[in-house]
Amino acid sequence: ENVKMVLFENFDDYGFGDRRAVFAPFLGSGGVVDLQPLFFNLTLDTTMAMLLGKLVYSLRIDNGNEDSNRAFVESFITAQESLVKRFRIAFFYFLYAFLSFRRVCSTTHRFVEDYIHERNLQSSEAGELYGFIDKLAQKCGTTAELRDQLLNVLLAGRDTTACCLSWIVRFLVRHSEVMDRVRTEIVSVLGKMWYLAFIIKESMKIFRLRLYPLVPLNNKTAMRITILPTSSRPNRKSPILVKRGKVVIMSQYEIDELKDIGWAYFPFNGGPRACLGEDFAIMEVLYTIVRLLQSFPLVKLPVGEKNEVVGSEKQRLTLVLSSADGCRVNLGQSIAS
Ligand code: HEM
Numbered sequence: 220e221n222v223k224m225v226l227f228e229n230f231d232d233y234g235f236g237d238r239r240a241v242f243a244p245f246l247g248s249g250g251v252v253d254l255q256p257l258f259f260n261l262t263l264d265t266t267m268a269m270l271l272g273k274l275v276y277s278l279r280i281d282n283g284n285e286d287s288n289r290a291f292v293e294s295f296i297t298a299q300e301s302l303v304k305r306f307r308i309a310f311f312y313f314l315y316a317f318l319s320f321r322r323v324c325s326t327t328h329r330f331v332e333d334y335i336h337e338r339n340l341q342s343s344e345a346g347e348l349y350g351f352i353d354k355l356a357q358k359c360g361t362t363a364e365l366r367d368q369l370l371n372v373l374l375a376g377r378d379t380t381a382c383c384l385s386w387i388v389r390f391l392v393r394h395s396e397v398m399d400r401v402r403t404e405i406v407s408v409l410g411k412m413w414y415l416a417f418i419i420k421e422s423m424k425i426f427r428l429r430l431y432p433l434v435p436l437n438n439k440t441a442m443r444i445t446i447l448p449t450s451s452r453p454n455r456k457s458p459i460l461v462k463r464g465k466v467v468i469m470s471q472y473e474i475d476e477l478k479d480i481g482w483a484y485f486p487f488n489g490g491p492r493a494c495l496g497e498d499f500a501i502m503e504v505l506y507t508i509v510r511l512l513q514s515f516p517l518v519k520l521p522v523g524e525k526n527e528v529v530g531s532e533k534q535r536l537t538l539v540l541s542s543a544d545g546c547r548v549n550l551g552q553s554i555a556s
Contacts, residue, residue: 251521253545254388258381258507263292265503266376270352270369271334287330294326299374303537331366372496378539379433380500384507385546386431387419389532391508392520392548402516405509419504431532432471432486435540440466472540517551 260278267275276285277292301320305312335356352369359365391398404414445461461467474483487494494500512518520526524547533543 250550251547252550253547255381255385255542255545258384258546259378261507262377262381262384262503263295263373266373266380269376269499270372271331272352273334287333290326291330294323294330295373298323298327299378300537306538327370328363328366331369332362335362335365374538375494376496376499378537378541380496380503382433382539382541383419383500383504385542386433387504387508388511388518388548389542389546390529392518393526395519401508402512405512415505415508416501419501419508431534431540431542433539434486434488435472435536436468436470437488438466438468440464515550519549519551521547521549 257278263277264275267273275288275292277288298320301316301323305315305320308315355368356365359368391401401415441461441463444463447459447461447467449455449458471485474480482489487497525544535541535543
C-alpha cells in the first residue's frame with residue numbers, strides 16, 4: 220500500500236500528469252518522441268521516491284529547481300555507465316576513468332548520505348516514519364552500509380523496469396490488434412486489468428524478453444564445493460564441479476533458447492536472492508502503460524519507423540538489455556493538459 224501511494228501520488232506530480240511539461244521539450248516533428256530515455260528518468264524518479272520518499276525530478280528539465288538533484292541525477296547516471304565499462308574490462312577496471320569515476324561516485328554517495336543525516340535515519344527515534352528505509356536503517360550498522368544498500372536497490376529497480384516499459388511499448392505500437400485490446404480494456408475496466416497484466420508477464424516470454432531478458436547475465440559465487448547437475452557443454456549430460464569461491468555466470472539470454480531446460484524462464488530469478496521488486500515493477504509498468512494510453516490514446520508507430528520481425532531488434536547490453544533503437548512513438552498530437 221505504501222508503494223502504491225508513493226507511486227500514484229507522485230506520478231501525477233512529476234510524471235505523466237504534468238505531460239505538457241514532460242513531453243514538450245522532447246517532442247520531435249509530428250509528435251514523435253523516443254520514450255526509452257524518458258522511461259529511464261521515470262523509473263529513477265519513482266525508485267528514489269519509493270526508497271527515500273524524495274523526488275529528484277529527473278524527468279523534468281528543471282530538476283525541481285534544485286542543483287543537488289541535478290548533480291545527483293547526472294552523477295548517478297555517469298557512475299553507472301562507468302561501472303559497466305569497468306566491469307567489462309575485469310582486472311583492468313581501475314584503468315577506466317579513474318578520477319572522474321571517483322568524483323561521480325562521491326557526489327552520488329554524498330547526496331544519499333546527506334539525506335540519511337538530514338532525516339536522522341539512524342537515530343533510535345527515527346521510528347516508523349518512512350517504512351522501508353527505516354527497516355533497512357535498523358539492519359545497517361553504518362551510514363556507508365545504509366547508503367550502499369539504498370543505491371543497490373536503486374540500481375536494481377531502475378534500468379530493469381525502464382527497459383521492460385520500453386520493450387513493451389515498442390511491441391504495442393507494432394501490434395495494433397494487441398494495442399486495441401489493451402485500449403479497450405483500459406476504457407472498459409476499472410480495477411483489475413487481466414489482459415494488460417498478462418501482456419506484462421508474458422511480454423517477458425512472448426515478446427521474447429525471453430529473447431531480450433532484462434537482466435541477461437547474472438553470477439553467483441559458490442560458498443562451498445558445489446555440483447551442478449548438467450554442464451553447459453554441447454551434450455549437457457555430465458555434471459560439473461564448482462570449487463568453493465568460484466564464480467558461475469548464468470546467461471538468461473542463452474538459457475531461454477534451450478528448450479529442454481525446465482527452469483528456463485526466470486526474469487526475476489528465484490530462491491532466497493530472487494528479485495525483491497517484482498510486484499513493484501509489475502505495478503509500475505502496468506500503471507505507466509495505463510496512464511500513457513489514457514493520456515495519449517492515439518499513440519502509434521511513427522511513419523517510416525522500422526517494423527522489424529520480433530526477434531531481430533537491435534539490442535544494447537549494459538547491466539540490462541535495452542533497445543538499441545530506443546522506443547520511438549508518435550504520441551498522436553493530442554497532448555491535452
Ligand atoms: C522488470 C523489472 C525487474 C526485473 C526483470 C528484475 C530482475 C531481477 C533479477 C534477475 C535479480 C537477480 C536475482 C538473483 O541474482 O538471484 C534482481 C534482484 C534484485 N531486484 Fe529486481 N528486477 C526488476 C525490478 C526491480 C525493482 C523495481 C526493484 C526495487 C524497487 C528491484 C529490486 C531488486 C533487489 C533489491 C534485488 C537484489 C535481491 C538480493 O540480492 O537479495 N528489482 N532483480
